[in-house]
Amino acid sequence: MAQNIYDTAAFFDGYSRLRRSTEGLDGAAEWPAIQELLPDMRGRRVVDLGCGFGWFVRWARAQGATHVQGFDLSENMLARARAEMSDAGVEYAIADLEQLELPEASFDLAYSSLTFHYIVDLARMARMVFRALRPGSHFVFTIEHPIYMASAQPGWILTEDGRKTWPIDGYSREGQRVTDWLAKGVVKQHRTMGTTINALLAAGFALRNVTEWHPTAEQIAATPAWDEEMDRPMILIISAQR
Amino acid sequence: MAQNIYDTAAFFDGYSRLRRSTEGLDGAAEWPAIQELLPDMRGRRVVDLGCGFGWFVRWARAQGATHVQGFDLSENMLARARAEMSDAGVEYAIADLEQLELPEASFDLAYSSLTFHYIVDLARMARMVFRALRPGSHFVFTIEHPIYMASAQPGWILTEDGRKTWPIDGYSREGQRVTDWLAKGVVKQHRTMGTTINALLAAGFALRNVTEWHPTAEQIAATPAWDEEMDRPMILIISAQR
Numbered sequence: 257m258a259q260n261i262y263d264t265a266a267f268f269d270g271y272s273r274l275r276r277s278t279e280g281l282d283g284a285a286e287w288p289a290i291q292e293l294l295p296d297m298r299g300r301r302v303v304d305l306g307c308g309f310g311w312f313v314r315w316a317r318a319q320g321a322t323h324v325q326g327f328d329l330s331e332n333m334l335a336r337a338r339a340e341m342s343d344a345g346v347e348y349a350i351a352d353l354e355q356l357e358l359p360e361a362s363f364d365l366a367y368s369s370l371t372f373h374y375i376v377d378l379a380r381m382a383r384m385v386f387r388a389l390r391p392g393s394h395f396v397f398t399i400e401h402p403i404y405m406a407s408a409q410p411g412w413i414l415t416e417d418g419r420k421t422w423p424i425d426g427y428s429r430e431g432q433r434v435t436d437w438l439a440k441g442v443v444k445q446h447r448t449m450g451t452t453i454n455a456l457l458a459a460g461f462a463l464r465n466v467t468e469w470h471p472t473a474e475q476i477a478a479t480p481a482w483d484e485e486m487d488r489p490m491i492l493i494i495s496a497q498r
Numbered sequence: 499m500a501q502n503i504y505d506t507a508a509f510f511d512g513y514s515r516l517r518r519s520t521e522g523l524d525g526a527a528e529w530p531a532i533q534e535l536l537p538d539m540r541g542r543r544v545v546d547l548g549c550g551f552g553w554f555v556r557w558a559r560a561q562g563a564t565h566v567q568g569f570d571l572s573e574n575m576l577a578r579a580r581a582e583m584s585d586a587g588v589e590y591a592i593a594d595l596e597q598l599e600l601p602e603a604s605f606d607l608a609y610s611s612l613t614f615h616y617i618v619d620l621a622r623m624a625r626m627v628f629r630a631l632r633p634g635s636h637f638v639f640t641i642e643h644p645i646y647m648a649s650a651q652p653g654w655i656l657t658e659d660g661r662k663t664w665p666i667d668g669y670s671r672e673g674q675r676v677t678d679w680l681a682k683g684v685v686k687q688h689r690t691m692g693t694t695i696n697a698l699l700a701a702g703f704a705l706r707n708v709t710e711w712h713p714t715a716e717q718i719a720a721t722p723a724w725d726e727e728m729d730r731p732m733i734l735i736i737s738a739q740r
Contacts, residue, residue, distance in 0.1 A: 403645065403666055403669065407663060408661070409657075409661065413655075413657055413663070415651075415655055415665070419650070419651065419665070419667070420667070421649065421655070421665035421666060421667040422665070422666040422667065423655075423657070423661070423663035423664070423665070423666075424645055424663060424664040424665070424666050424729065424730045425661070425662070425663040425664065425729040425730070426728065426729055427645065427710070427728070427729060427730050427731055428710065428712035428727070428728045428729075428731060429728055448710050448731075449691055449708065449710065450707075450708040450709050450710045453695075453705070453708045454707060454708060454709075457705065457706065457707065462704060462705075463695070463699065463704075463705045464699065465692075465696060465699065466691065466692040466695045466696060467692050467696075468669075468670065468690050468691065468692045470670035485670070486668065486669075486670045486671055487666065487667040487668055487669060487670075488666045488667070488669050489669055489670060489690075
């Protein structure tokens with residue numbers, strides 16, 4: 257079973273204060289780039305793998321999806337999600353994504369935001385999602401970018417001659433990365449870009465888009481500190497199609 | 499026109515002494531990984547974009563390709579390639595890949611090794627190669643990995659606490675990178691993984707495999723210094739299909 261860091265008090269409290277938790281999708285800088293890859297929601301059956309507080313679930317429903325199913329490991333997050341909206345077209349369930357099985361050809365879109373870097377067996381997940389989608393349907397997800405998480409000590413470094421740079425080491429040594437973010441000992445799974453993409457292709461997906469997210473010039477003008485996001489990508493957005 | 503660094507004396511002399519120049523394909527550590535992505539050569543019409551000394555051209559012909567056409571910007575390299583083998587099934591021509599146009603649906607395989615990172619307009623190249631391939635044909639190429647070439651000063655650094663790491667900066671700032679390798683002022687074009695992959699998809703290709711090359715355990719056992727290649731990828735191998 258995946259580590260349930262979201263239900264530890266320190267992590268949950270910290271996560272709840274992030275802009276993406278208080279403001280929802282519009283509080284996530286990468287949301288406009290994700291939206292460009294999403295199909296029209298009207299009439300779709302949608303699954304959100306790692307739905308958290310349910311921001312995307314509610315958005316998809318408001319955009320016209322007929323049924324939206326959100327899965328998450330965190331009881332705390334689902335409790336808040338359920339409290340936000342009661343709607344016959346929305347369903348939430350606790351699930352460990354390492355084991356989850358969905359009914360065949362039952363969804364028109366699979367979505368996941370910043371969740372799969374906690375999953376050990378991405379190949380299994382890709383095959384399961386492929387089966388759960390109707391032919392022609394899209395699978396759009398984001399993960400922490402492997403450039404961001406590869407290093408044993410991910411964090412800006414200053415070189416002797418005063419350059420600010422990001423360290424890359426162990427990129428091709430895949431597996432567990434343990435970092436302190438909001439809480440101590442957060443366990444993530446590092447995979448190369450190639451491994452993630454090849455897992456989708458092996459499952460049968462056609463790749464549609466790979467976006468290594470960076471802020472737009474307008475976003476940097478509004479928040480100059482984001483300029484450093486041009487130096488190394490933090491978020492990888494992938495769109496594939498069954 | 500792309501910089502013709504291969505015809506400067508210092509670069510040509512240095513390049514001619516590399517193992518991949520003296521020993522050919524077997525002198526390139528990534529060759530076994532490339533071979534896994536190549537189709538059977540028998541009966542194929544093959545084009546090699548940036549063929550250099552013609553090692554791949556001769557290999558493809560020896561494997562049964564009926565016609566192999568090699569293009570390169572360097573007169574020095576093509577002169578040596580021509581001197582190596584005279585064969586009715588092999589043809590060499592000087593070409594600037596930025597402008598090259600190939601006849602439509604005239605090849606069964608397009609190949610390129612460590613060349614496209616010199617090309618400014620990869621999107622044009624991808625569209626041109628797509629048109630030049632018969633439906634179902636493969637396009638297999640390698641480039642310097644963008645993680646390897648992104649930084650303003652690519653090279654191992656030692657952190658204050660003694661860790662050896664590779665710098666990443668400017669990853670999302672695409673464009674020219676000037677480095678000193680064999681000669682001063684070698685001009686390369688940095689593109690993100692996403693930009694390269696999306697250019698192929700936009701041209702109509704289906705992506706088949708993305709390999710961020712690293713040495714195998716056997717290769718590291720034979721050449722222990724290669725262990726550092728596990729820390730950051732140097733070569734990106736991509737297979738796509740029309």
